[in-house]
Amino acid sequence: MNGFISGSRRSTASRVAVITVSGALALSLAACSSGRGGDSGTSETSSSGTTEVTSFALVAPENESDFGYNQAGIEAANGAAEELGIEVTIVPDAGYDNIETVLNQVADGGAQFIVAHASGYNVGAASAASAKKVPILIQDAGAEENVPGLIAAAKPEGQEGGYLAGVAAALSTTSKKVGMVLSADNANWFAMSSGFAEGVYSVDPTVQVLYTSVGPAAYADAAGGKVATEQLIASGADVVFGMGDGATHGYLQAIDAADGVKYIADIGDVTPGLSDPSKLLTSVRWNYEPAYVQAIKDVDAGIFGTVTYPVDVENGGMYLQETENMTPEITAAVEEASKGIIDGSIVPTIATSAEEVAAVIAAKGA
Amino acid sequence: MSDMLTAAFVTVFIATVISQAMPLMLAAVGETIGEQAGVLNLGIEGVMLIGAYTGFVVTLTTGDFWIGMLAGAVGGIVANLAMLVLNVWLGLNQIVIGLAVTLIGEGITSVLYLQNYTTSPTSLGAQPKLAIPGLGDIPVIGPSLFQQSGIFWVCIILILGLAFGLARTNWGLSTRSAGQKPSSLDAAGGNVMRTRSIAVLLSGALVGLGGAYLALLTTATFSPMLTNGLGFIAIVITMLSRGRILVVMITSLVYGLAVAIGPALQVIGFTVPADIIKMLPFIIVIVMLIVFARSSVVPPALGTPYTRGAR
Numbered sequence: 001m002n003g004f005i006s007g008s009r010r011s012t013a014s015r016v017a018v019i020t021v022s023g024a025l026a027l028s029l030a031a032c033s034s035g036r037g038g039d040s041g042t043s044e045t046s047s048s049g050t051t052e053v054t055s056f057a058l059v060a061p062e063n064e065s066d067f068g069y070n071q072a073g074i075e076a077a078n079g080a081a082e083e084l085g086i087e088v089t090i091v092p093d094a095g096y097d098n099i100e101t102v103l104n105q106v107a108d109g110g111a112q113f114i115v116a117h118a119s120g121y122n123v124g125a126a127s128a129a130s131a132k133k134v135p136i137l138i139q140d141a142g143a144e145e146n147v148p149g150l151i152a153a154a155k156p157e158g159q160e161g162g163y164l165a166g167v168a169a170a171l172s173t174t175s176k177k178v179g180m181v182l183s184a185d186n187a188n189w190f191a192m193s194s195g196f197a198e199g200v201y202s203v204d205p206t207v208q209v210l211y212t213s214v215g216p217a218a219y220a221d222a223a224g225g226k227v228a229t230e231q232l233i234a235s236g237a238d239v240v241f242g243m244g245d246g247a248t249h250g251y252l253q254a255i256d257a258a259d260g261v262k263y264i265a266d267i268g269d270v271t272p273g274l275s276d277p278s279k280l281l282t283s284v285r286w287n288y289e290p291a292y293v294q295a296i297k298d299v300d301a302g303i304f305g306t307v308t309y310p311v312d313v314e315n316g317g318m319y320l321q322e323t324e325n326m327t328p329e330i331t332a333a334v335e336e337a338s339k340g341i342i343d344g345s346i347v348p349t350i351a352t353s354a355e356e357v358a359a360v361i362a363a364k365g366a
Numbered sequence: 367m368s369d370m371l372t373a374a375f376v377t378v379f380i381a382t383v384i385s386q387a388m389p390l391m392l393a394a395v396g397e398t399i400g401e402q403a404g405v406l407n408l409g410i411e412g413v414m415l416i417g418a419y420t421g422f423v424v425t426l427t428t429g430d431f432w433i434g435m436l437a438g439a440v441g442g443i444v445a446n447l448a449m450l451v452l453n454v455w456l457g458l459n460q461i462v463i464g465l466a467v468t469l470i471g472e473g474i475t476s477v478l479y480l481q482n483y484t485t486s487p488t489s490l491g492a493q494p495k496l497a498i499p500g501l502g503d504i505p506v507i508g509p510s511l512f513q514q515s516g517i518f519w520v521c522i523i524l525i526l527g528l529a530f531g532l533a534r535t536n537w538g539l540s541t542r543s544a545g546q547k548p549s550s551l552d553a554a555g556g557n558v559m560r561t562r563s564i565a566v567l568l569s570g571a572l573v574g575l576g577g578a579y580l581a582l583l584t585t586a587t588f589s590p591m592l593t594n595g596l597g598f599i600a601i602v603i604t605m606l607s608r609g610r611i612l613v614v615m616i617t618s619l620v621y622g623l624a625v626a627i628g629p630a631l632q633v634i635g636f637t638v639p640a641d642i643i644k645m646l647p648f649i650i651v652i653v654m655l656i657v658f659a660r661s662s663v664v665p666p667a668l669g670t671p672y673t674r675g676a677r
Contacts, residue, residue: 063480065483065488093480179633182640184640185640210633211632211633212629212632212633213629213632213640213643214629214640214643214644215640215641215643215644216639216640216641216644218640218644220589220590220591221594222585222587222589222592223386223580223584223585223592223594224625224629224644226584226585226586227382227386227625227626227629228629228632228633230378230381230382231375231378231379231382231626231629231630231633232633233378234372234374234375234377234378234379235372235374235375235633235634236372236374236375246589249488249489249585249587249589250585250587252489253489253492253585253586253587256489256491256492257492273489274489275489275491354637354639354640355637358637
């Protein structure tokens with residue numbers, strides 16, 4: 001009998017617990033649902049251009065220790081926030097998986113504008129911008145990708161920076177061999193490579209340009225980067241132009257261990273990564289800050305998504321870093337080339353594949 | 367093209383083959399010892415990463431590569447304690463535990479690295495070379511083979527010593543018995559659990575050394591997922607080598623050759639797609655698997671927990 005009563009009480013208690021939990025779940029779902037509604041309210045304001053951006057975010061696949069692309073994006077975001085007096089949230093090491101979810105979460109976190117700092121994010125960014133109605137700046141896309149109020153692209157003109165680096169390399173080499181190493185099949189790096197070869201040939205067509213790649217997407221392959229760079233150096237290249245995110249660590253190890261070799265970095269400042277900073281000839285610096293600032297101003301003005309934001313020589317988004325190895329002769333030649341690029345008298349080739357880079361190298365400036 | 371094949375180029379090419387082969391060789395020898403004792407360690411990728419990260423941190427802190435290598439070995443032993451306790455002592459599923467160790471190793475080293483080293487330079491620099499008098503001056507071969515770091519020579523001696531030990535000593539016989547027929551070892555008065563425990567710890571030390579070699583000497587830095595599948599290649603090589611460490615050494619060198627040849631072809635003028643370069647080592651491993659699959663023999667008791675008196 002007691003057992004029956006006890007079982008009955010347990011059964012009642014279970015029912016109460018189930019009802020309580022169900023109620024809690026229902027309330028949670030309702031809260032989530034209203035949260036989404038709230039988001040869409042925010043985004044409507046945002047896309048109509050009536051909200052001034054007070055907080056934005058940058059989502060990057062790696063972190064600033066890559067001495068390259070991620071470092072440049074993060075530094076530019078911090079610079080833009082400081083210049084505009086607004087808040088920025090940096091989301092580094094986001095990788096490439098589930099990026100749409102990451103961007104949605106960042107939008108839910110209150111970002112009124114997002115920089116999706118990798119071309120691999122473009123598809124996910126388009127979906128997230130559409131779902132959350134938050135303007136997102138994507139990378140390396142053409143004007144056809146623009147969506148008024150939601151999507152626009154930052155587009156580095158890598159061939160211009162590569163050309164300037166080529167001029168500097170040709171004036172620095174004593175072995176008459178210079179090398180390029182890439183860590184991935186990346187459109188920007190192909191463009192930089194073709195520009196680099198043409199820059200070299202513009203100074204001296206007899207200089208041999210060597211080219212090697214670590215892998216199709218070996219952005220962070222430091223070991224592979226070291227192997228490729230060592231072989232370039234062993235082939236006689238005394239100036240090496242390295243393009244790679246985390247793979248740059250490997251490039252720098254090979255440069256550090258070699259005598260008489262100068263290094264040209266891309267995008268970021270690699271000086272802290274070299275045990276002997278005098279080996280740095282220069283770096284093709286990418287400065288995204290003007291692009292970010294303009295994009296945020298366009299969001300405020302309600303015209304975001306109508307233009308592409310270039311990162312080029314003309315707007316100061318692409319330039320060669322000053323070092324003690326940049327002699328007056330090299331600096332003067334680079335300035336001259338910069339003028340030519342700005343006035344349109346020099347139009348470097350934009351290669352889009354390794355084969356096109358090879359064709360530019362084979363043409364020897366002809 | 368021919369003007370590119372200079373002595374300096376060939377020297378660096380050979381040195382690259384060796385430096386790429388050594389981490390794999392150490393890890394595969396470690397796996398061989400474990401497998402010969404009947405313990406399948408699928409966690410080798412994670413153990414290598416833990417060894418690499420430990421060695422990297424200690425070298426960065428102390429500035430001493432030798433201490434860093436030692437720390438890598440200790441890191442490998444600690445990581446393999448999970449295999450020891452869960453597999454050897456408690457008899458749990460070796461495949462499941464191995465995969466768990468891999469995931470833990472990948473996760474914990476990535477998190478720790480990203481937490482501690484994202485904003486500071488992480489270059490270890492180069493370890494001083496040890497030129498062998500007379501041999502170090504031979505053209506091409508001298509600088510590429512006989513001007514290696516002292517760590518390289520210690521590792522080679524260690525591997526050769528283990529090859530001898532596994533084939534010709536009582537310890538080696540006991541280890542192989544534990545993988546072939548543990549009940550016979552038990553009946554002969556040997557201690558199966560102790561034999562397997564020693565093999566697992568030694569295996570962990572060697573795999574950890576492989577990871578440390580990769581971080582300290584091959585790459586001279588650490589990055590998340592540095593091993594890039596090397597641990598799994600080590601498992602394949604171990605299975606194909608049928609417990610013969612000299613075969614492990616040769617197949618590791620073939621892997622090193624596959625890694626080095628891609629960039630070399632590009633530098634000397636061949637337009638090789640980057641995908642092929644990255645795939646080449648794995649293609650070679652797959653081809654080896656296909657060609658030598660029939661000769662792949664594993665110890666009968668591999669992966670089987672030993673319970674004394676059980677039928």
